[in-house]
Amino acid sequence: MKRTKIKALLTSTAFGEEVVVKGWVRTKRENKEIAFIALNDGSIITNIQIVVDVANFNETILKQITTGAAISVTGKLIASGGKGQSVEIQATEIEVYGLADPEKYPLQPKEHSLEFLREIAHLRPRTNTFSAILRIRNTMAFGIHKFFNERGFVYLHTPILTASDCEGAGEMFRVTTLDPIKPPLTDVGTVNYKEDFFGRQANLTVSGQLEGELGAMALSEIYTFGPTFRAENSNTARHLAEFWMVEPEIAFADLEDNMNLAEDFLKYLIHEALENCQEDLAFLDQRFTKEESKKKQEDRSEWGLIEKLKIVLENNFERLTYTEAVKILVDSKPNKKGQFKYPISWGTDLQSEHERYLVEKHFKKPVILTNYPREIKSFYMKLDEDGKTVRAMDVLFPGIGEIIGGSQREEDLDKLVMRMKEVGLKEEDLWWYLDTRKFGTCPHSGFGLGFERLILFITGMGNIRDVIPFPRTPQNCEF
RNA sequence: UCUUCCUUAGCUCAGUUGGUUAGAGCACAUGACUGUUAAUCAUGGGGUCCUUGGUUCAAGCCCAAGAGGGAGAGCCA
Numbered sequence: 001m002k003r004t005k006i007k008a009l010l011t012s013t014a015f016g017e018e019v020v021v022k023g024w025v026r027t028k029r030e031n032k033e034i035a036f037i038a039l040n041d042g043s044i045i046t047n048i049q050i051v052v053d054v055a056n057f058n059e060t061i062l063k064q065i066t067t068g069a070a071i072s073v074t075g076k077l078i079a080s081g082g083k084g085q086s087v088e089i090q091a092t093e094i095e096v097y098g099l100a101d102p103e104k105y106p107l108q109p110k111e112h113s114l115e116f117l118r119e120i121a122h123l124r125p126r127t128n129t130f131s132a133i134l135r136i137r138n139t140m141a142f143g144i145h146k147f148f149n150e151r152g153f154v155y156l157h158t159p160i161l162t163a164s165d166c167e168g169a170g171e172m173f174r175v176t177t178l179d180p181i182k183p184p185l186t187d188v189g190t191v192n193y194k195e196d197f198f199g200r201q202a203n204l205t206v207s208g209q210l211e212g213e214l215g216a217m218a219l220s221e222i223y224t225f226g227p228t229f230r231a232e233n234s235n236t237a238r239h240l241a242e243f244w245m246v247e248p249e250i251a252f253a254d255l256e257d258n259m260n261l262a263e264d265f266l267k268y269l270i271h272e273a274l275e276n277c278q279e280d281l282a283f284l285d286q287r288f289t290k291e292e293s294k295k296k297q298e299d300r301s302e303w304g305l306i307e308k309l310k311i312v313l314e315n316n317f318e319r320l321t322y323t324e325a326v327k328i329l330v331d332s333k334p335n336k337k338g339q340f341k342y343p344i345s346w347g348t349d350l351q352s353e354h355e356r357y358l359v360e361k362h363f364k365k366p367v368i369l370t371n372y373p374r375e376i377k378s379f380y381m382k383l384d385e386d387g388k389t390v391r392a393m394d395v396l397f398p399g400i401g402e403i404i405g406g407s408q409r410e411e412d413l414d415k416l417v418m419r420m421k422e423v424g425l426k427e428e429d430l431w432w433y434l435d436t437r438k439f440g441t442c443p444h445s446g447f448g449l450g451f452e453r454l455i456l457f458i459t460g461m462g463n464i465r466d467v468i469p470f471p472r473t474p475q476n477c478e479f
Numbered sequence: 480u481c482u483u484c485c486u487u488a489g490c491u492c493a494g495u496u497g498g499u500u501a502g503a504g505c506a507c508a509u510g511a512c513u514g515u516u517a518a519u520c521a522u523g524g525g526g527u528c529c530u531u532g533g534u535u536c537a538a539g540c541c542c543a544a545g546a547g548g549g550a551g552a553g554c555c556a
Contacts, residue, residue: 029515036515082514108490108506109517115548116490233480234554245556405556450556
């Protein structure tokens with residue numbers, strides 16, 4: 001008989017029908033004559049209750065049904081005879097696929113710390129919190145494709161292996177097939193990468209943007225969505241060595257088009273989550289409230305998780321220039337009282353505390369900062385008329401900080417080459433990139449969204465290591 | 480990479496001024512119980528107090544170094 005997923009059974013009213021469910025045991029409660037098994041198969045956060053008349057089953061089978069065991073249950077779908085659920089299954093037959101020794105199975109029917117669960121990342125998808133996060137992550141990934149597909153964007157597969165060392169987005173992971181102990185050497189004693197697999201140094205990509213621009217200059221609107229790698233030694237709750245990034249690139253678009261796309265995009269995804277992940281969000285909302293209540297009053301979020309999502313959905317993002325933001329910060333109370341650790345002055349990058357003040361205290365909603373000083377931004381960003389600032393934009397979210405970074409690109413060949421010289425990039429290394437400015441150049445814009453940071457915001461989790469199945473961070477590549 | 484905090488039972492954590500036999504809750508095992516909701520009640524088993532070295536009559540507790548983890552910062556998405 002065909003197995004039915006628990007998600008379908010919980011809303012079914014086909015009482016009296018025989019069904020088969022398969023899943024993993026969460027808990028078993030037993031007395032002399034009747035036992036209750038809470039079974040979960042990952043299709044939905046809610047368990048289905050299996051009712052077992054102890055007399056009808058042999059004792060050894062019942063003993064094998066412990067927390068974590070994989071079982072198959074055949075039985076009748078019935079209206080529940082107890083409170084707490086509307087349907088349950090009266091079991092007629094139970095098969096145990098896999099035991100889980102209760103003395104050794106690490107997931108006990110109790111709350112675990114996230115730090116402990118990180119050490120058993122191979123089993124944590126079996127918890128409510130992580131299954132909820134992973135289902136939401138799936139919905140968001142699907143939503144990204146939906147959003148762009150509805151708007152005629154082409155999904156462009158940019159390479160993961162790359163030889164360009166020029167973007168300056170961060171430290172790179174080197175990829176090589178050379179013998180690490182005895183690599184071939186050049187005459188001057190350095191490693192001879194001409195003998196390496198690609199005949200030159202290769203790395204894992206830190207961004208698909210440059211290749212994305214190549215695509216946009218032919219297909220008009222493209223996006224990339226894939227893993228990205230940064231070998232930065234950053235140990236924070238917001239950074240991973242391997243993370244997923246979404247990078248749309250649009251031809252014939254200026255910074256304002258770019259901001260509109262970014263705002264529409266984020267709102268679309270939040271709407272998708274609210275529409276399609278109600279049970280999981282309700283669970284995470286409760287969790288969020290509980291976590292917040294443990295914090296000090298002044299650090300607590302003013303809103304619940306779902307409330308927060310709705311506020312972002314219903315309000316326009318505040319758009320202002322870097323220069324205006326600096327003015328607000330200079331005039332702010334914490335600055336006048338000397339409460340900022342870092343001084344504010346035009347020309348330096350804003351610190352986390354400054355961004356947080358703007359988003360969480362001053363505007364109390366997402367903020368898009370634009371037109372940053374050229375010195376603190378990348379070479380490919382379009383120079384403003386004053387020559388001092390560039391058409392960059394950062395979307396700042398409460399609790400997350402920068403969730404999107406983007407810009408209108410410099411389409412003028414001479415200005416782009418000038419900027420490359422300023423930052424020490426060689427023209428010959430990026431000859432293919434510069435060709436787009438030589439042949440049919442046009443205004444174009446794009447941005448990058450850190451996928452895990454979006455998931456952090458939507459799930460209300462505090463550490464980025466908990467919103468990716470298998471996190472890669474410095475000193476940690478387990479699983 | 481920097482600052483700071485933490486490491487005691489499977490998990491979460493107490494452990495006083497350094498004092499002789501290291502505790503709790505949960506989990507687990509056994510028993511009781513006719514519908515439970517992380518069931519309840521009773522009983523029981525379970526310890527390299529992160530590692531190494533030092534101070535001391537005596538170290539879970541004090542000192543030093545190391546390992547692992549958290550939070551904040553920098554870099555960024």
